[in-house]
Amino acid sequence: MSDRRAESALSDQFESVEQQHGADLFGMWIFLATEVMFFGGLLVAYAVYRHAYPHGFDLASHRLSVVFGTVDTAVLLCSSLTMVLAVRALRLGQRLPSIALLLATATLGCGFLVLHGTEYYHEWQEHLVPGRYFQFEGPHLTEAQLFFWLYFALTGLHSFHVIIGVVLMLVLAASVFERRLDAERYIALEVSGLYWHFVDIVWVFLFPLLYLIGLR
Numbered sequence: 001m002s003d004r005r006a007e008s009a010l011s012d013q014f015e016s017v018e019q020q021h022g023a024d025l026f027g028m029w030i031f032l033a034t035e036v037m038f039f040g041g042l043l044v045a046y047a048v049y050r051h052a053y054p055h056g057f058d059l060a061s062h063r064l065s066v067v068f069g070t071v072d073t074a075v076l077l078c079s080s081l082t083m084v085l086a087v088r089a090l091r092l093g094q095r096l097p098s099i100a101l102l103l104a105t106a107t108l109g110c111g112f113l114v115l116h117g118t119e120y121y122h123e124w125q126e127h128l129v130p131g132r133y134f135q136f137e138g139p140h141l142t143e144a145q146l147f148f149w150l151y152f153a154l155t156g157l158h159s160f161h162v163i164i165g166v167v168l169m170l171v172l173a174a175s176v177f178e179r180r181l182d183a184e185r186y187i188a189l190e191v192s193g194l195y196w197h198f199v200d201i202v203w204v205f206l207f208p209l210l211y212l213i214g215l216r
Contacts, residue, residue, distance in 0.1 A: 031195075039202055046150050061213045063128055068115060
């Protein structure tokens with residue numbers, strides 16, 4: 001029965017399930033490399049302007065909530081753990097635990113989005129959104145506005161990736177529930193896990209770059 005299921009998951013262009021799994025993983029790594037370049041452009045811009053305006057960026061960073069950023073980080077790290085456990089559970093044939101862990105991952109992702117949305121709301125109230133109504137006391141208004149342009153660009157792009165990940169987790173949970181994914185056909189879950197871990201790693205870089213540079 002196990003061999004029949006594995007064979008049914010094998011596409012015509014591959015000679016073995018292992019070869020297909022390797023191709024799927026390689027494809028995801030290529031996709032993640034393009035994502036690294038996508039975020040990399042913004043991070044390079046951040047590094048250049050951070051070097052050019054260190055004092056202004058430090059003062060602007062002080063306006064961010066380190067508490068919110070820390071909780072956001074903890075939530076995403078916990079979601080990476082539940083993602084790993086979901087893949088492990090499915091590979092062991094534990095269908096219901098895998099579904100529960102995928103839903104937990106999606107819930108933690110939603111929690112991150114709610115927390116970050118709340119943070120955005122506070123920053124809107126404090127007139128820290130770049131544009132016509134941006135306000136910042138002191139002589140570094142232009143540099144501070146540039147910092148917040150980059151802050152919203154980086155965190156907004158990251159949040160968009162989290163939204164995609166949450167939808168993906170729900171689709172995967174439904175697929176496991178309907179037995180379209182199981183112990184023999186788990187590669188879709190594994191490659192999706194790579195995507196989720198990438199999103200978490202990006203935040204691990206963004207958190208100190210944006211929230212902690214002003215700490216002394």
